[in-house]
Amino acid sequence: MLLQLSIRNFAIVQSLDIELQSGMTAITGETGAGKSIAIDALSLCLGDRAEASMVRKGADKAEITACFGLHNLPLAQQWLATQELQEDEPECVIRRVISAEGRSKAYINGAPVSLQQLKNLGQYLVSIHGQHAHQQLLKADVQRELLDSYANHPNLQQELTKRYQLLLDTRKQYQQLQDNQQHREARRQLLEYQVQELDEFAIEDGEFEQLEIEHKRLSHSQSLLEQSQLSFHQLYDADDINALSIIQHAIDRLSELQAHDASLTPIIELLSEANIQVDEASQQLRDYIDDLEVDPFRMQQVEARFSRAMELARKHQVMPEGLYEYHQSLAQEFSQLQQDDNQLEALAATLEQLRQDYLQAAETLSQSRQKAATKLADKVQREIRQMNMSQACFSIQVRFDSQLAISRHGQDVIEFMVATNPGQPADALEKVASGGELSRIGLAVQVIASTNHKVPTMIFDEVDTGISGPTASVVGQLLRKLGKDAQVMCVTHLPQVAACAHHQMLVTKFSDGKTTETHMIPLEQQQRIEELARLLAGDKLTDTALANARELLGL
Structure with a gap:
């Protein structure tokens, strides 16, 4: 899990040190205060592209350091050992430095590394769900990735990828021989x-x-x-x-x-x-x-x-x-x-066999997806029915088609289907779901699909946009439930969601007319009550708002 995040001269942050804990942490603050800056900084540590504009004005460089605990993370430890980057302590420190000219350097446990290495390690440490994740849900490849994430069958995916690559290489060799046959x-x-x-x-x-x-x-x-x-x-x-x-x-x-x-x-x-x-x-x-x-x-x-x-x-x-x-x-x-001519005939026979092997692997993966699709759809349907979509029917169609062009992802046509009203036939998400409905469905799918993930830290950046009222409480409980087994950070503007968190942090912005700074502080119980009351009623803290805040916290 993420233990500590230190930020220096990044965007409007001059200096920020954050200690993080397990469970669910809500991050709140006024609009424009920079609630997502910590997530942007962490994304840089995990290999995102750096730009000169990210360096605070007047500074010669920006520096972000993230410290992760590696307990019960065998995949991350194995990757570090393979790259000869492992330390004696079960921790990992990632540092990213961006110069004012836009040049960037990256380090893992003090050793210089490439951005690709950061990304390879990052997949074992953090999963970030951005503000536009719901719109991304309309894309076929995102739906496939979410289903595969829930199905948790990397061995089947790797086997398919291996057979796909072998088929592709052999087909290329055959095509080259065939193209040169006349010559x-x-x-x-x-x-x-x-x-x-x-x-x-x-x-x-x-x-x-x-x-x-x-x-x-x-x-x-x-x-x-x-x-x-x-x-x-x-x-x-x-x-x-x-x-x-x-x-x-x-x-x-x-x-x-x-x-x-x-x-x-x-x-x-x-x-x-x-x-x-x-x-x-x-x-x-x-x-x-x-x-x-x-x-x-x-x-x-x-x-x-x-x-x-x-x-x-x-x-x-x-x-x-x-x-x-x-x-x-x-x-x-x-x-x-003469051997090439003979090889062309032999390759034609080999190609057909490799195609059958590929289709067999693709069909095995498809069967696993179909089983997972039924389970995932049932869970998503139960969750969204608690989010003010009581009559909604959600399903996931997985159709195997051997006639499709070969792909490293298989031969499946995967489609998320929903019917939001009784008697309405199920149809594709983009044809049926409104913006608010899509937000609820998307959040439910992301959270449930993440339950089978081995990534210890999950970040949700304002994924509750378009949700309010009782539905927000359900979303908060869903994220809190996820936080029992993983570290969950959620940037939110909803008091109902923030109240469900085990911990809460407040982001504030200060300006003296010349410079602007952003701060992030952990809130004690009384501070949480006041912050939730502000989210409920605005800047003026009334007794009613404070009482509602205490009620949300279950006090």
Whole structure:
């Protein structure tokens, strides 16, 4: 529950510190005194949009701090723990600072946070029902939210949302594939021809480089053979004179002279090594000549394949060395396109199954809503019949329609129906209920729908507008009953409602002609009597008004 609210330089508030208690608290004051300022400030703490105009004139910033007790609030504690914002004490302090330029900062337990984090935490702490909540009740989505709030089936809603999102994502994927199908088919046909052509040629990895080498060798095979044979003859095979015999003769002559001059020794050693090298080179050259063959048929084969590789490379605008990789990439793309076509068929079947799963979840949620609708309608009808609508009949229609466009909220058409007079057929709220009747119905629905909420603090900002007399007493008792299990704050101008509260606070406004300030003070019993008398009779406190005030308080 909300324990304390501190406001600094917000709107016409210079400084305000409010201690709050459990049960029902009524907030009263003259029109224009600023009864809703505390609620506006608290709304900022819970993530509402900040504006520069909210900062008190002359101040450099506005600051609002709210302290909440977290006893018996496992969802709020769990959220704080998940966000690593939990303190040792079972309390939570939220602070919002707005600069005069309109910039805003937010903190939870001293740590800076985003506005979205404030909103996420706020849903576990406070529920605010504004002045125009009754008009909002005419909207279909608000009616659905109120019914879901009373039904208290978040697991069913989450399951439906999960299936809806999965269906939506799969449908988007299917639509993208389908939209590109014509382009893919044209591309697939082109690739089919290209891949088939390259498959027939079937070049292997590194083959072109080998073809190029062999093509050069075969193209010059005759000259290679002739020059190799001549070289072998000169090195080794010539009878009259060859390189090997010349070197050997030199070694023999110098060896005879070595005894006369030792400096010839290293020269002889070098010639001996040269002799060995020439001999080995001659043997390898002979092997090369034996293996070298002039094969016109092989030349034709290599020439044809080499030329075809060059032709395909030019055709596909790639380097001939990259023809193999290009072939593989086209084949992979072609395979992927075929898989996409198969995937399109598979996705169509998956979509239908996901739609059936979604409809099943939507129908389960609808059944839960229908059960809750009957109970909620009975309770609302009992309450409004005590609010000077004794003949009213209230019902909630929940109609499941599988033909509706899919929605994360299900396939239900939900409508609040009312008949205010005997014999009158029930019809939609906006067609039947007057402003005052709508106020009573709206308040009853909000209060009863809130009973299943796990939110510990509920605020009603002048939701009793359009209600007076005995009906106001019933509204007050309804809010007091709600305050037995939750913290309820109600901004009201009705003494009958204020008298039902466990506590009462008075909002006053003071102006010295230059500046204006708003104050909020808790009232003791005698002060409550005087404030209720003022609400009953105006500024002049008569004995009759005071007596009526005591009677309202049950004194």
